[in-house]
Amino acid sequence: MYNLFKAFLFLFDPEVIHRLTILFLKFIPLNKAFIPKELNTKIFGMNFSSPIGLAAGFDKNAEVYSKMFNLGFGFIEVGTVTPKPQEGNPRPRIHRIKKEKAIINSLGFNSIGFEKVKVNLLNKKTEGIIGVNIGANKDSKIFIDDYISGIKFFSNHVSYITINISSPNTPGLRELHIEKNLKDLLEKIKNLKTNNEVAEVPLLIKISPDVNDDDLSIMCDIFLEFNVDGIIISNTTIERPFKGFGTNLNGGLSGELLYQISTNQLKKVYEYTKGQIPLIGVGGISSAKDAYNKIRNGASLVQLYTGIVYHGPGLIKKMNSEISTLLKNDGFDSISDAVGVDAEIKNGT
Ligand SMILES: Cc1cc2nc3c(=O)[nH]c(=O)nc-3n(C[C@H](O)[C@H](O)[C@H](O)COP(=O)(O)O)c2cc1C
Numbered sequence: 001m002y003n004l005f006k007a008f009l010f011l012f013d014p015e016v017i018h019r020l021t022i023l024f025l026k027f028i029p030l031n032k033a034f035i036p037k038e039l040n041t042k043i044f045g046m047n048f049s050s051p052i053g054l055a056a057g058f059d060k061n062a063e064v065y066s067k068m069f070n071l072g073f074g075f076i077e078v079g080t081v082t083p084k085p086q087e088g089n090p091r092p093r094i095h096r097i098k099k100e101k102a103i104i105n106s107l108g109f110n111s112i113g114f115e116k117v118k119v120n121l122l123n124k125k126t127e128g129i130i131g132v133n134i135g136a137n138k139d140s141k142i143f144i145d146d147y148i149s150g151i152k153f154f155s156n157h158v159s160y161i162t163i164n165i166s167s168p169n170t171p172g173l174r175e176l177h178i179e180k181n182l183k184d185l186l187e188k189i190k191n192l193k194t195n196n197e198v199a200e201v202p203l204l205i206k207i208s209p210d211v212n213d214d215d216l217s218i219m220c221d222i223f224l225e226f227n228v229d230g231i232i233i234s235n236t237t238i239e240r241p242f243k244g245f246g247t248n249l250n251g252g253l254s255g256e257l258l259y260q261i262s263t264n265q266l267k268k269v270y271e272y273t274k275g276q277i278p279l280i281g282v283g284g285i286s287s288a289k290d291a292y293n294k295i296r297n298g299a300s301l302v303q304l305y306t307g308i309v310y311h312g313p314g315l316i317k318k319m320n321s322e323i324s325t326l327l328k329n330d331g332f333d334s335i336s337d338a339v340g341v342d343a344e345i346k347n348g349t
Contacts, residue, residue, distance in 0.1 A: 081133070101256045165182075165205065167235060168235070289322075
């Protein structure tokens, strides 16, 4: 059914279809999908009804998050939101690479800004777990200051905050992965907490998949040193692991081609951090097996975006039911029993 509809939708510009989808979701009633109770999992002191979350980028402006829960998501991440409103890069800036079930986007943090997103969050009260993903304005002089103001601005209004240092579409942003810059960012965040300038809310860092092993290991040591609450692995890649249409497009690649890259990185982060920091695995998930494999490689929770574009909104309900079966088949009672079983943690920890 969705395949037929998709053939029609794919005739039009992806960004136009996305906008129409958001408008449609605002107005149609949606029944709540059933979630098996064994998928309930407790992370960051919160109860997630399902380990599957909606990744950042779909509901950038916090317009439809309460509806998205009805599809079976256990949590929704809105954003990326920038302090001041900004347009983002010129269009076209979202491309479907259909053959590879992938997307390349170069949106560049198009955002209505902190103030308006806060209004949208306050307007639609929901019981569900909502994270806000914060970024920096393109013309910002000091990116770190934008993150600090975002944490202060949203800490009273959401369940968690993601510090997105990994978009490939804001020049210079990924430099926050460099040891000195990352320490600087985390030091300033630590000071916010020590001085009680923000409400107690888990602060997560979303990282790039385009980091070599040596740098990743250094970053993980820093995450442990600063007691980062959680890590999201990963954002889109600037690699082009395919041939033909799309290889010359600017932007970040998401979808199935990102799956192995991001899952390998997830496993390494789990091992380097010795399983001491909760991880959210994201990148190329399009089935229950994909999600479950990320969990076995160290993810306590997972997220997806591109999978819904190619497989439709019914995917989440189906995945919830199939993950429950996969758990039972392996003799696990809960998600947490399966976290990291395929990773190797040394030093006896
Ligand atoms: C159109 C589009 C827009 C995105 N925008 C954001 C964003 O604003 N902030 C962010 O952290 N990630 C953004 N992402 C990245 C996703 O959150 C996710 O990390 C990435 O797409 C990999 O997951 P997937 O393969 O399931 O899509 C975007 C992805 C897509 C496809």
